[in-house]
Amino acid sequence: MIVCQACGHRNPLRTRYCHACGVRLEANLREIAVAVEEDREAQMAERWLERGRSLFLLGAFFLTCALVLRYAVVPELPPAVMPPIAAGPLLPPAASAP
């Protein structure tokens, strides 16, 4: 950013005339160095924002798909049924016959 010496407006790097008042900007080397550094930081922030947005959208898409799969596609489990349980021999033991 280059700060206008007349009105104080913050103009982007590589600007010759103030975007607010039109005065020719007089930037010193220190200001330019600061402006370059700010510009670099802004670009880095932009890249991270872009990456974050992409992963967020990807995550939201796959989460929606997973929830649809779980609650709309996969059928209900059948009701529980008892396992067959042996109730012993059908005929009474010969020894106990009256």
Add this chain to the structure above:
Amino acid sequence: MNGPFVSWSSGQRLLLGVALLIAGAVMLVAAAGIAWRAVQRWLAVGELRAAHAQLHRGRLDEARRLAAAAAERLPREPSAQLLALDPADPQAGERLRALASACERANDRHAVLATLGLLQALAGRAVDAPLEGTGDARLLAAIRAAHGERMASWRLVAGEDPPQRQVLLAAHTVLLRQALRLRSRDDVRLHAGALLLLDPGHPRAALLRPLLLALSPAAADEELVRAVAEAREESEALARTIAALVPERRAALTARWPGLAEQTP
């Protein structure tokens, strides 16, 4: 990303980017977990349906193997765990109690409790599974009473929850055994007929049919002897039981199995 963030400083935009990145990563991990469990559930549903089909065909081992595979996928689902349960397992009671408290559906809980109650009743122990107000409770009481010398019975009451099929099968089996021991013809007819009615492909149908034939005045002795012979290695024990229950059939059976003459009074 411009729009609402155009007035934000670089530091704020960087922070937002990192926050979105973390949120996106968390959602991806959650999506993977949910999808994995959904697929496991889907596979388990298929295995359980196949297990039920095998059960209907009387292939118990195959049904139990399929249910065990489903139970491994869904360790907390009663419909998978219950069918995979080995009733002979000494830990079965504890596992059923834990399963009953984890049931979300009332019908599942009833099936789990009825299994617990049936195991307790067959072992001759007091039934502490809470089954009050269900047909199963009456059946389990009849099973426990079937050790006595007075023929046990039960009545189904309108408005009660209907009993589980396995409890009904077990009750008829135990009461049939008691009826044979007490030589109560009417009860033998009732319980043998009910078992065949409940399960036409009953694994012991070869024993049940001759019992009913022996009690039917319309059945000839030759027909009965043929039916008893079909019980193969159990023919002689069956013939002895029938001879004790229906003395008028004794002569025909002794002619075919002479061993009966000296072994039964």
